[in-house]
Amino acid sequence: MAVVRSLDPVAIRADFEIFERDFKGRRLAYLDSAATSLKPRVVAQAMSKYLNQYSANVHRGIYEIGEEATAAYEGSRSRIASFLGAKDAHEIVMVRNATEAINLVAYAWGRKNIKRADTIVLTEMEHHSNLIPWQMLAQEKDADLEFVPFDDDGRLLQDSYEVLLRTSPKLVAFTAVSNGIGTINPTKEMIRKAHDAGALVLIDAAQAVPHGPVNVQDLDCDFLVFSGHKTLGPPGSGALWARREILEEMPPFMGGGEMIREVKLRHSTFNEVPYKFEAGTPDVSAAIGLAAALDYLDNVGMEHVRAHEKDLVDYALAILPERVPTIRIHGPHTSDARAGIITFNLAEAHPHDVATLLDREAIAIRAGHHCTMPLHQRLGEESSARASFYIYTDRDDIDRLADALNKVERLFAPRPAASQQASD
Amino acid sequence: MDDLYRDEILEHYRNPHNFGVLESPTTSNEGANPLCGDRITLMLGINDDGTIQEVAFTGRGCAISQASASMLTDEIKGKSLDEISHMGSKDVLNNLGIEISPARMKCAMLSLETLRDATSDRVTWQAPDES
Numbered sequence: 037m038a039v040v041r042s043l044d045p046v047a048i049r050a051d052f053e054i055f056e057r058d059f060k061g062r063r064l065a066y067l068d069s070a071a072t073s074l075k076p077r078v079v080a081q082a083m084s085k086y087l088n089q090y091s092a093n094v095h096r097g098i099y100e101i102g103e104e105a106t107a108a109y110e111g112s113r114s115r116i117a118s119f120l121g122a123k124d125a126h127e128i129v130m131v132r133n134a135t136e137a138i139n140l141v142a143y144a145w146g147r148k149n150i151k152r153a154d155t156i157v158l159t160e161m162e163h164h165s166n167l168i169p170w171q172m173l174a175q176e177k178d179a180d181l182e183f184v185p186f187d188d189d190g191r192l193l194q195d196s197y198e199v200l201l202r203t204s205p206k207l208v209a210f211t212a213v214s215n216g217i218g219t220i221n222p223t224k225e226m227i228r229k230a231h232d233a234g235a236l237v238l239i240d241a242a243q244a245v246p247h248g249p250v251n252v253q254d255l256d257c258d259f260l261v262f263s264g265h266k267t268l269g270p271p272g273s274g275a276l277w278a279r280r281e282i283l284e285e286m287p288p289f290m291g292g293g294e295m296i297r298e299v300k301l302r303h304s305t306f307n308e309v310p311y312k313f314e315a316g317t318p319d320v321s322a323a324i325g326l327a328a329a330l331d332y333l334d335n336v337g338m339e340h341v342r343a344h345e346k347d348l349v350d351y352a353l354a355i356l357p358e359r360v361p362t363i364r365i366h367g368p369h370t371s372d373a374r375a376g377i378i379t380f381n382l383a384e385a386h387p388h389d390v391a392t393l394l395d396r397e398a399i400a401i402r403a404g405h406h407c408t409m410p411l412h413q414r415l416g417e418e419s420s421a422r423a424s425f426y427i428y429t430d431r432d433d434i435d436r437l438a439d440a441l442n443k444v445e446r447l448f449a450p451r452p453a454a455s456q457q458a459s460d
Numbered sequence: 461m462d463d464l465y466r467d468e469i470l471e472h473y474r475n476p477h478n479f480g481v482l483e484s485p486t487t488s489n490e491g492a493n494p495l496c497g498d499r500i501t502l503m504l505g506i507n508d509d510g511t512i513q514e515v516a517f518t519g520r521g522c523a524i525s526q527a528s529a530s531m532l533t534d535e536i537k538g539k540s541l542d543e544i545s546h547m548g549s550k551d552v553l554n555n556l557g558i559e560i561s562p563a564r565m566k567c568a569m570l571s572l573e574t575l576r577d578a579t580s581d582r583v584t585w586q587a588p589d590e591s
Binding site: 385386387388389392393394395396397403404405418419440443444447448450451 | 461464465470474495496497498520521522523524561564567
């Protein structure tokens with residue numbers, strides 16, 4: 037008998053110590069999970085246990101705690117592999133975050149495989165982390181970058197994508213979910229089209245892995261990256277997944293200890309995959325914390341996470357325009373194509389003023405360009421405000437957001453009509 | 461939240477003083493906060509005796525940055541370069557008269573920084589740069 041379990045954000049909040057803190061007499065309404073998530077207690081507990089009880093280095097110590105540390109660290113690798121549906125834990129390279137993972141691919145795979153006049157296809161909605169490494173590579177190699185545009189509803193133009201694929205790009209790299217406007221891209225279909233055109237595909241899953249089921253074998257991509265700190269885990273944790281045969285052919289990233297097999301004074305041979313990409317002592321505690329976070333998320337159920345956030349998006353898209361008449365919401369206007377990210381501008385109040393005023397009511401939102409300046413140029417906005425959701429977010433948070441935005445709107449309304457209301 | 465942004469700040473934001481352009485400024489400088497997109501262009505008309513006779517600015521951005529520019533331009537108009545050389549971030553914060561969090565300090569100081577850049581070849585700034 038199938039038990040349909042839904043996600044209870046109030047029960048979940050009990051697992052997060054931050055919600056016990058008093059913020060100006062209120063519970064924190066944390067609406068910036070797209071920047072980084074909050075962390076449940078179990079994450080710090082797992083890290084603390086390593087740091088206090090078996091803080092040996094990994095892959096070195098021939099003694100009890102050294103073996104415990106190695107087992108925990110490699111256990112984290114396996115945990116990440118199973119969370120992503122990878123065939124083989126050796127396809128997981130541990131990195132600090134998605135940014136490092138993309139730089140690793142651009143440096144190690146890109147420098148070997150991208151040549152003069154080769155094309156790399158990106159999109160106009162990429163986070164700077166999936167843009168700058170390719171700009172640097174293209175400059176070095178005199179290669180070309182092409183960009184898939186998006187329409188006024190924040191959706192990538194598939195016709196333009198198909199035209200760009202006719203240039204036979206070597207690589208297509210795009211985000212599964214836009215951190216800027218929340219668009220859920222048709223990732224699987226776009227991967228298939230890229231493969232038909234002979235390109236490899238890198239998926240920036242920094243906003244996808246934390247918020248719904250992601251399976252690398254089902255997606256059939258070639259590289260996938262995510263950050264642990266957006267996935268209930270600690271900063272300094274994250275992973276690159278890549279097909280083993282691709283990793284095998286890639287030269288190393290950084291040089292140093294751990295990544296070698298045999299070292300002579302003038303030349304060396306390198307360790308096997310994935311260790312040849314992991315020079316130096318890794319952030320063992322962060323990896324262990326991430327594994328605890330993934331256990332927590334699996335227990336909640338990733339399909340429930342997505343369903344919960346979809347419900348919140350429906351609610352926000354319904355009530356915000358009603359209660360905040362001057363709001364302009366960017367991105368898809370239906371929840372099926374939108375992750376738990378609501379990016380907006382108010383007619384009169386600048387995003388920074390909005391964020392400052394909301395902070396007075398213990399509501400944390402992001403204001404700025406969210407590391408997506410080209411996307412904002414396309415939107416025609418210098419900056420925007422962004423509210424983003426996670427498993428601890430509920431409708432009450434969105435009600436508080438709507439009420440506070442309504443107050444900001446009245447405060448900033450052009451005079452004289454609303455000047456009396458503004459001081460209530 | 462209403463007590464944070466005083467009416468005076470909102471009034472300067474809605475109707476900034478000295479907003480516009482000078483036809484032939486003695487000096488003109490553009491300042492921007494790349495992280496938040498605030499930007500102003502400050503134009504000064506300086507007399508032979510070193511008095512700021514005319515001042516104007518254009519710009520866009522948050523209420524803090526634009527009100528701060530409006531208030532600063534009011535304050536420096538008619539002053540000598542020697543007088544303004546003693547101005548610092550304390551004066552800007554005094555003008556605003558509200559609590560500015562560290563994250564918003566760059567917004568508040570944009571106009572002062574732009575003034576300093578615009579006059580750096582004429583003024584030896586005296587006040588320590590606390591911003």
